Amino acid sequence: MTYTQKSNTSKLNGPVRNPWKVPGLVILGLLLTLSGVWRWKTVNKETISLASSQSSVQVPLYDPLDKPMTIVLKGVDMASGKFIGNKAVIHQSKTRYNQMKQAVLAYLHGPRDGKFQVPVPNGMELNQLFLTGEGTAVVDLSLGGVKNESFGFYEEVLFIRGMIETLSSNFFEVRQVKLLVDGQDAQSLAGHYALGTSAVNMPVSLSGSKGASAVSVP
Amino acid sequence: MPNARRSILLLSCFLILASIPLSAMAGPRIVLYAAHGGEDRGVSANGQDEKDWTLRLGLALQKTLAADGFDVLMIRTKNESIGYDNWVGQINGSGAAAAVILHADREWTGRTHGPWVIVEPPTGSNATDSQEIQRWGSMSFSQYRQSLRLARALAVAWEVNPLLSPLSDSRALPGETPFAEGRVLASPHQSLRNLAIPAVVVEPLFLTSSQDIKKFSTDEGIQDFVEKTAKGLQTYFQMSPNSTSAEVHPK
Numbered sequence: 001m002t003y004t005q006k007s008n009t010s011k012l013n014g015p016v017r018n019p020w021k022v023p024g025l026v027i028l029g030l031l032l033t034l035s036g037v038w039r040w041k042t043v044n045k046e047t048i049s050l051a052s053s054q055s056s057v058q059v060p061l062y063d064p065l066d067k068p069m070t071i072v073l074k075g076v077d078m079a080s081g082k083f084i085g086n087k088a089v090i091h092q093s094k095t096r097y098n099q100m101k102q103a104v105l106a107y108l109h110g111p112r113d114g115k116f117q118v119p120v121p122n123g124m125e126l127n128q129l130f131l132t133g134e135g136t137a138v139v140d141l142s143l144g145g146v147k148n149e150s151f152g153f154y155e156e157v158l159f160i161r162g163m164i165e166t167l168s169s170n171f172f173e174v175r176q177v178k179l180l181v182d183g184q185d186a187q188s189l190a191g192h193y194a195l196g197t198s199a200v201n202m203p204v205s206l207s208g209s210k211g212a213s214a215v216s217v218p
Numbered sequence: 219m220p221n222a223r224r225s226i227l228l229l230s231c232f233l234i235l236a237s238i239p240l241s242a243m244a245g246p247r248i249v250l251y252a253a254h255g256g257e258d259r260g261v262s263a264n265g266q267d268e269k270d271w272t273l274r275l276g277l278a279l280q281k282t283l284a285a286d287g288f289d290v291l292m293i294r295t296k297n298e299s300i301g302y303d304n305w306v307g308q309i310n311g312s313g314a315a316a317a318v319i320l321h322a323d324r325e326w327t328g329r330t331h332g333p334w335v336i337v338e339p340p341t342g343s344n345a346t347d348s349q350e351i352q353r354w355g356s357m358s359f360s361q362y363r364q365s366l367r368l369a370r371a372l373a374v375a376w377e378v379n380p381l382l383s384p385l386s387d388s389r390a391l392p393g394e395t396p397f398a399e400g401r402v403l404a405s406p407h408q409s410l411r412n413l414a415i416p417a418v419v420v421e422p423l424f425l426t427s428s429q430d431i432k433k434f435s436t437d438e439g440i441q442d443f444v445e446k447t448a449k450g451l452q453t454y455f456q457m458s459p460n461s462t463s464a465e466v467h468p469k
Binding site: 076078081083117119148149150151152153154155157158161187188191192193194195 | 259326403421
């Protein structure tokens with residue numbers, strides 16, 4: 001009896017008394033490892049939003065001491081009527097996102113008179129700019145100050161082509177451009193040019209042709 | 219007996235002719251839509267509204283096409299606003315062989331003038347990574363090619379370059395060579411994206427072009443344009459002038 005009791009005590013308190021303890025720890029360890037791998041993959045797969053303009057509103061796009069950087073804006077040469085590139089200077093800043101945003105702002109606020117003009121209607125403003133991991137530049141525009149009757153289809157085509165080529169010719173990361181209007185998918189830019197979306201409410205616009213750098217505007 | 223045989227023959231011919239529906243005797247059905255109207259003025263410039271020009275040109279084109287043997291369905295005949303779903307539904311349910319949507323345009327430099335013809339580029343692309351952004355509506359490649367053929371027939375009739383403009387969407391470019399003077403623009407257009415038949419947007423004039431306003435301010439200018447447009451449609455349908463369906467062979 002005593003032996004039996006000792007024997008039982010030995011079985012209960014010994015290192016191999018609980019047959020589930022070691023496999024349980026192994027399974028727990030495996031689960032933690034798997035969840036870590038899953039989280040790492042998910043984070044790396046997520047859209048890379050370099051920064052939002054809201055955060056960059058608080059932080060300046062560049063430091064005044066940053067070196068100048070030359071980019072090419074697309075617009076219309078008023079003498080020849082051709083769609084051409086024209087040099088503009090932005091600042092090298094700490095992030096590519098800040099450079100891109102400076103380029104978009106330079107395009108939107110580009111010259112409206114003189115020999116070279118950007119095909120941008122007065123009143124169009126940038127709300128947000130994002131770049132996805134797939135190379136889609138998402139440009140969220142505000143058209144609050146733009147009247148449909150003063151922005152025709154041909155002007156919309158020129159505007160979009162200028163935006164696409166300004167981004168794609170200066171930033172190799174940009175593979176296509178998507179437009180939002182006031183943060184939303186819109187059926188059209190200003191009544192004529194049709195923007196796109198998928199059935200799951202993924203926006204928008206067209207793929208950019210990186211073809212001819214100068215096209216004739218008859 | 220010969221008389222009886224002749225009577226039977228005549229009666230058979232009559233019955234055969236009577237069994238042919240009248241619609242088959244007419245030319246191909248075309249839908250015309252004069253864009254905008256009512257409170258929707260379209261674009262404006264120099265005191266001109268797009269809605270007035272599209273109606274004026276549309277009515278003239280309707281008359282000429284009807285005289286040339288087309289079965290014309292005109293969607294807007296007066297200064298009224300027709301909802302998007304309404305006119306798109308009318309076009310898709312019309313049983314027509316093609317649709318022509320009339321617009322006028324504007325361009326701030328004043329250098330650009332008409333005519334232009336616009337086709338909807340195909341949905342999808344040859345992109346290998348299938349990362350293309352999706353669009354509302356869909357446009358099959360075959361429908362795009364039909365619309366492009368119609369656009370080219372019109373451009374040739376207008377005596378302008380029928381190649382694609384370099385401003386065209388890249389999805390329309392495979393197999394095409396853009397040309398600086400090309401007057402066919404393949405670009406997403408709100409008026410075309412949900413149409414299920416071959417369709418084009420025709421822009422005869424730019425309201426910002428003094429050259430265009432001068433030309434279309436005369437009846438002769440309008441008549442010249444609509445007659446050339448009718449000729450382009452006849453070419454598309456392989457009709458001989460003033461023919462009926464017996465000579466029509468739309469591809």
